[in-house]
Amino acid sequence: MNGLPKVKINVNNDGLGQVAQTEDGVSAMILTGVSVVDGAQIGKSFQVFSLDEAEAAGITADDNPYAYKHVKQFYEEAGNGTQLWLMLVADTVSMEDMVSADQDFAKKLLDDAKGAVRLIAVSRESSGTVTLANGVDEDVDNAVTKAQTLIKGYASKYKEASVIIDGKDFNGTVGDLKDYTESDKEFVSILLANTDGGKNAAVGLLLGRLAKDPVMRNPGRVKSGSLPATKGYFTNEQAIEELENAWDNIHDKGYIFLRSFVGRSGYFFNDAPTCTNGNDDLNNITRVRTIYKARRVAYDVFVNEILDEIPLEANGKIAPALIKSWEGLVDNAINLTMTQNGEISAVRTSIDPAQDVLATNEVKVSLDILPVGYAKYITVELGFTTSLS
Structure with a gap:
């Protein structure tokens, strides 16, 4: 990644497998x-x-x-x-x-x-x-x-x-x-x-x-x-x-x-x-x-971490404590602003601890959003029966 230090969040649009004023x-x-x-x-x-x-x-x-x-x-x-x-x-x-x-x-x-x-x-x-x-x-x-x-x-x-x-x-x-x-x-x-x-x-x-x-x-x-x-x-x-x-x-x-x-x-x-x-x-x-609101919330969390120090383990990988901290920050932010309001069903943030930050100066994060579903089509099978017992 080149240019100014930044947060880049790519929106994945093929993950679902589907064929008051704010x-x-x-x-x-x-x-x-x-x-x-x-x-x-x-x-x-x-x-x-x-x-x-x-x-x-x-x-x-x-x-x-x-x-x-x-x-x-x-x-x-x-x-x-x-x-x-x-x-x-x-x-x-x-x-x-x-x-x-x-x-x-x-x-x-x-x-x-x-x-x-x-x-x-x-x-x-x-x-x-x-x-x-x-x-x-x-x-x-x-x-x-x-x-x-x-x-x-x-x-x-x-x-x-x-x-x-x-x-x-x-x-x-x-x-x-x-x-x-x-x-x-x-x-x-x-x-x-x-x-x-x-x-x-x-x-x-x-x-x-x-x-x-x-x-x-x-x-x-x-x-x-x-x-x-x-x-x-x-x-x-x-x-x-x-x-x-x-x-x-x-x-x-x-x-x-x-x-x-x-x-x-x-x-x-x-x-x-x-x-x-x-x-x-x-x-x-x-x-x-929905997805772009989640993106903005995640951006707001991560932009605060730009150019911050990242503690590493003896093997040069990201310290587990930092991973848990970042995952928790994003999950909490999205849960507070979206999940609790019924805008999404759930969120999961994950960071691969094996990535080489020293070589790339980049931390890759996976953010999965479980959206709400919609009752677009309701099919009712209706008929007579000889007994309800």
């Missing part, structure tokens, strides 16, 4: 809008903690109706006091540019927030003629690629975030939709639904649900309650119910949308897939948020 909920949105005198300015990031604060900055139904809609839905879910970073951009700015590492939009916002943002959504207001690709605005897939590149760069600095892309201007043909379960963009998800019958997705609503929940919680969890919506639509202006026979197909292609349940009022998110392979451990926003 820093975890700090959110951001980049939305189409206009500058306001003595208020929000195009291309400038700012921070709010309530809808009232956003309105005071010029995000109002009159001055910035599009941005206002999303911010309002965010706070309807997340509640006042939730930290939200905002940036308005001109209607000429594509989502691809919003999340490009070569443009000063998401990159600037993330830098201004000093690595605090964990969830970010981008949306360009639909208008005029749209060039379609894969059944949606071609800007959608372009943004997915650019967002993954952007966040991969920040992840190496422990500043990762999950990105929600507006699956705008769906053409209504399910067969045209790209199958993102064949992709490799674990930091990115696409929302294909809204509550107003327009051509843009309700990114503020999804972001708000994620922001208020602990990292392991699926935004589609029925026990969390229905969403604050009386109607649900896809971004082709078609009611959710009209495409009910296609829900399974849309879900299996890796999109987030709204659904309903027989006997339950209201609407719920179907799940929280990321744009990556179904066999990837990080194929869901919950998995991404």
Whole structure:
């Protein structure tokens, strides 16, 4: 390992074998809008903690109706006091540019927030003629690629975030939709639904649900309650119910949308897939948020040990006492911040005592996280019987 002394924690995404406001909920949105005198300015990031604060900055139904809609839905879910970073951009700015590492939009916002943002959504207001690709605005897939590149760069600095892309201007043909379960963009998800019958997705609503929940919680969890919506639509202006026979197909292609349940009022998110392979451990926003939170906790423990002396045994190997100490520090930190809160099931830290620290100046640590499981599919065998004895 070269360069400055550092802590490097690699995330393993193939270990599962599967074929109250905290820093975890700090959110951001980049939305189409206009500058306001003595208020929000195009291309400038700012921070709010309530809808009232956003309105005071010029995000109002009159001055910035599009941005206002999303911010309002965010706070309807997340509640006042939730930290939200905002940036308005001109209607000429594509989502691809919003999340490009070569443009000063998401990159600037993330830098201004000093690595605090964990969830970010981008949306360009639909208008005029749209060039379609894969059944949606071609800007959608372009943004997915650019967002993954952007966040991969920040992840190496422990500043990762999950990105929600507006699956705008769906053409209504399910067969045209790209199958993102064949992709490799674990930091990115696409929302294909809204509550107003327009051509843009309700990114503020999804972001708000994620922001208020602990990292392991699926935004589609029925026990969390229905969403604050009386109607649900896809971004082709078609009611959710009209495409009910296609829900399974849309879900299996890796999109987030709204659904309903027989006997339950209201609407719920179907799940929280990321744009990556179904066999990837990080194929869901919950998995991404969970593993990277554990990574940050471990980093916080180990960064305190950088350039500290390491006592060795007579054979030149790491002293067992130090190994036990480090293993205990990490296990305790993760148990206190995650296991006790139900965010993971268990953790195990192990350090190989045989490694040659004198030769490498590097200590390798194995950190295994046992996540929580999810009742995604419940199968009940129901029938009559002649006796219950």
